[in-house]
Amino acid sequence: MPEYLKKYSKDWKINNARKISSTATGDIYLVESDDKRAVLKILNDLGVKDELPGSYFLKICEGLGAARLFKFDERALLMEYLPGENLYQFSKINNEKRASEIFCEVIRKIRRPAHTIDSKRLVDYAKLFSVLEDIEIKKEMRELFECARYLVRELLKTQSEEVILHGDLHHENIISRATGEFVCFDPKGMVGDPSYELGTTLKNPWDYPEISQNIEIFKRRAKYFSKELLLPYNRVIGFSFVHLCLSMAWALEQGTNYEHQLKLAQKLFQTKILG
Template sequence: MVDIALPATFTRTVEGTWGPDGRRWLAGLPRIAEQVLLRWDLQAEEPFPLSMNWVTRVRRADGTTAVLKLGVPEAGHLADEAAALEFFAGRGAVAVLARDDARGALLLEEARPGVPLRSLVPERDETATAAIIEVVRRLHRPAPAGVPLPELSRRVASFDDHLRRFPGAGPVSRDLVERARHLFAELCATATERVVLHGDLHHDNVLTSDREPWLTIDPHGVVGDPGYEIGALLYNPDPLSADETVLELLPARVEQLADGLGMPIERVIAWGFVQAVLSEVWIFEGDAPMNMRSLRVAQRLLPLLP
């Protein structure tokens, strides 16, 4: 069996997110890892920091390195990630080298040297935003019929679930959630295009690469309006930080995104507000800490909505 050390925070996250499926997966993880390493002729090297999946650098039979991700198969999130990356086909994103959906396994190109875009913030924030704009241009293409990815519009259910869970005064202002829910549905209904989205594009998911200047990792993989893509950028990096620097950068980021992507500034503001509130809503689906910066971003953007 592969010797795997699992931090307590990681096991709590997996169990809290996927319940019995997560507990079963954790119990079988050493066996699954051993099977996948053997099947793909890999040698495990140092693991990466863990959040929702077990992730490690591996060495392949030809001596090159790659990244192995193992996740709860029943969740399907790695299958969505793989489908999105296969659609991107290496344009602005790491390539898929192998996948095993039944085992929840994904072998990926390693972006080297792999310095995250956050290294440019705040001193070179304009350069960082320009890098994301260029990545978006490379990623976004019309979604073909039958692409095996969920529709962005389905995420309206997160707003509805939150409003049902907190019928009175909730942890987030009900008026704020209702406004975001209405605007989310309106933006999806008036989508300018229907493209395959990364779905979680921010400064820690864009890395330096020797193949392209920047490559994205860890897509959620959804299909919908391209404006959704810019939301996570506005409250990152370090969304748990109390530092106000990112809030001070907000007006410049919004203007640069509108200009760089040819998007009406009103739509950039609207998507930024919607995704900031959605991020807050997701916090209360799990055990994440309160006082995320996303709430402060939503409050800053609220007066600017049309």
């Protein structure tokens, strides 16, 4: 038994641990805790650096719209087991409208004004945008990044609200409980403009480009989110474009593919809807 698994099995009274997956940030185990199924995630060094704000986000939500967090420290977290399917179940039957409804239900539950909670342990989303200035970009991206940098300045200057943010809210990060209620998990844990939350949402479902790369569907979804969540449409669109450029910058840093983000960003830029 790995050292950390042995430690948490003893300290948190966990039984019957079975490794079910590994991610870039740690190992995930299905376990029993207090005679119930739970999920234990033991973090590696990257996870220790990146995931602690997400644990604080789950603690703040207290199970409302988000997975219940039972215990956590700087090296591990123990959370509820979610047995259901993610939102791809709707994408694959071309029912993105239902997926959008669930996104809104979850966002309404997790949204809290930042000033009402202790948000010091969450990430200030404004820190993300520096990469747009620092990264060495490809020629095909220059016009897009110039637009993104302008939008960031305008969006931050006109921001009037700050809330806690999941920060990575896409179809695979929302799963149903045994009761059928959908909740989010695997948050980044941020504070920022509420419209930023939809940036990841709108570039997905990644595995269904007939939805995520269709600009008319994109605009229709953005309008729906704007109406249902009482967010200005131009800010939803603006932050979605900025997030696409952020995602490309991160892909460049990591040496991964950015074709999906580039195609969608170009379509948004060419439609002249960015203001």
